[in-house]
Amino acid sequence: MYKFQRIIREYRAYVIENPDTWLIHCKKRRSLTEAIKCAAESINHKKKRHPHQYRLIKEDLSLFANALLIYELEINDCQDFDELFVLVEKIGATVKGIGEMLIYDTAERIGCFKNVEPENIYLHAGTRKGAEILLNKKLSKKIKYISRDLLPETLNNPSLSCSQLEDILCMYKHKFKD
Numbered sequence: 001m002y003k004f005q006r007i008i009r010e011y012r013a014y015v016i017e018n019p020d021t022w023l024i025h026c027k028k029r030r031s032l033t034e035a036i037k038c039a040a041e042s043i044n045h046k047k048k049r050h051p052h053q054y055r056l057i058k059e060d061l062s063l064f065a066n067a068l069l070i071y072e073l074e075i076n077d078c079q080d081f082d083e084l085f086v087l088v089e090k091i092g093a094t095v096k097g098i099g100e101m102l103i104y105d106t107a108e109r110i111g112c113f114k115n116v117e118p119e120n121i122y123l124h125a126g127t128r129k130g131a132e133i134l135l136n137k138k139l140s141k142k143i144k145y146i147s148r149d150l151l152p153e154t155l156n157n158p159s160l161s162c163s164q165l166e167d168i169l170c171m172y173k174h175k176f177k178d
Contacts, residue, residue, distance in 0.1 A: 003175065014171075026109040032076055035114075041065050052102070056097060064091075078116065085144075108163060120162055121146050127170045135150060148165055151165065
């Protein structure tokens with residue numbers, strides 16, 4: 001119990017010191033077109049690429065942004081995060097070099113612009129590993145998200161959003177083994 005309280009405190013301090021400038025940048029865009037472009041290209045206000053996407057090829061990110069822009073009306077019509085995620089995932093599957101981390105991050109950034117947040121904890125790379133350690137079971141790659149109710153009660157803090165819990169599962173996975 002204490003371990004999770006300490007992790008939550010550490011996470012909150014980290015977020016205060018390191019705000020997600022990529023989310024903030026997308027949120028402040030004047031149009032959905034601009035938000036889609038900066039979300040998919042993973043750039044912030046300083047034109048820096050997000051560390052999750054450093055290794056990706058710039059041209060692949062541009063192709064992804066252009067593919068998403070073709071579906072801008074459908075993206076605009078998405079009423080919740082899951083609907084948005086499924087659409088971004090479908091489009092991302094058609095573009096070379098686009099993986100599950102970029103798909104989630106892009107959907108989260110566009111969702112921030114549209115004011116829609118995940119209602120579940122979406123799994124990818126590090127988040128899946130953290131969930132597997134915490135839940136003590138292997139999770140199929142077919143499982144796209146888990147309910148926050150699966151987390152231990154002290155970690156499933158109602159003051160934390162599912163996006164924040166996703167961050168915690170990824171960032172603190174090494175501390176779940178203790």
